[in-house]
Amino acid sequence: MADLVWTSMADLGRMIATKEVSPVEVVRAHLDRIATLDAGLRAFITVCADAALQAARAAEADLMGGKVAGPLHGVPWAPKDLYSTKGVRTTGGSKILADSVPARDATVVARLAGAGAIVLGKLNMHEFAYGPEGLNAHYGDARNPWDSSVHRVTGGSSSGSGAAVAAGLAPGSLGSDTGGSIRIPASLCGITGLKPTYGRVSRAGVLPLAWSMDHVGPMTRTARDSALMLGAIAGYDPADPTTSVLPVPDYTTALTGDVKGVRVGLLRAHFTDVAAPEVRSAVETAARQLEQAGAIVDEVNLTHVAHVGPASTAIVASEALAYHAAWMRVRAQDYQPDVRERLRMGAFISGAQYLRAQQLRALVRSEIDSALVKRDVLLAPATPIPAPALGERETTLGDGKSDVRAALIRLTRPFNYSGHPAGSAPCGFTAGGLPMGFQLVGRPFDEATVLRVIDAYQRLTDWHTRRPPVA
């Protein structure tokens, strides 16, 4: 049953509902694969084998009794290890929370359980989600499955989510995205990821990095699977006062495969034009493919995003230190060095500087909203480079040399800052066989159009169906 681990969540749900396969078979196939490959990939921090099999047997019994919770009934998935899971440790990828066992599930974990989905285990991540490489000194660095000879980073901070979904250890995951932590590993690992609009999905029960920049969203191999997961988790939650009461649509009905008349703005300055040549070419080709399918493509420039870097760093560093202050006073030595240094930065931002950075947010958001008045989505690379090797410090972009970390988050964080929905999907491979991803940015609360365009693109191309050599 090797193919079960490469079957989409949508197809697994259908096959389970029609009794073509049993949830126990599906869960066992994934657990077997985890047992075989995870020592090398280090995608999981905790594997919940017994609980997953128990849940699968219960799902099977419900099915035999005529009870189907929904399209994800019996379908396995795995959350990044910052989602609270009742009775299962939630480490945040840290030593500090190594033995922390929540008393209740995060809202989104409970919602997926209510939809019938089964947790396989908890996934690796950059410690406390504070890094775009996906490094972890406590549980090991997750390995990008697309290079079996060189240890390349998965991207982060949702590193285990990227590796596990790409390598067939789990068909879907929930990542979190404060500066690109869903879209960066999705791009570097060749999978699909969606950062919804700020307020679309509850953050209750999710360890924060920066309250005003954190987003929760799915990481899957297809847009359809992201639509299924988003439909299950989105919507108002009284436990998260920032969630919207706007109704949640059935995102799968938007997946028509048709992009005729959809207006796509290719982001040039600060985005496509600064990417490495292979990435730039792949994104430009994707734009042409969408155009040939009937989309109306033009080019657009955003100017205020040039200031997003320092402003978002000021916000994230301030909010992150506020959350970690008590531990940083007495357990600073228990953080991995890069995270400890980033947290310390927050001590040197004044209240006035923090609020100035929040003021600029309104300006940047307004500029992006204006670009979306006459366009349905904006297109850009998700990352300007493919997966760097572990330890690589410097890279070259279209506008000069850059620190690798700064390069990885450069194109994604403007949309954490603005709150717009943004989805990433694979759009090609480098000559060396590494995946490259684009991102599509939509209007606030219009995740449906973002998913619709990605789904249509995935019907035109096969990048998302390719399997990494580690697998």
Add this chain to the structure above:
Amino acid sequence: MLAPMEIGLEGMKRMAAAGGFAWTDAELEPIRPAVERLLDALDRLESLPLEDLEPTTQYRVL
């Protein structure tokens, strides 16, 4: 062009202490260049037309 902002270790220690952090020179020196670059970049935000904008953190959608 403005001169790059400089921040000394003593100044950093005072700011850290105000937040309740007793960090040493050895702990602060490695991040001093990054702090200076960040403060310098934040200083440049002062030239943007932000005076009529309220600080914003989320969409106000009911």
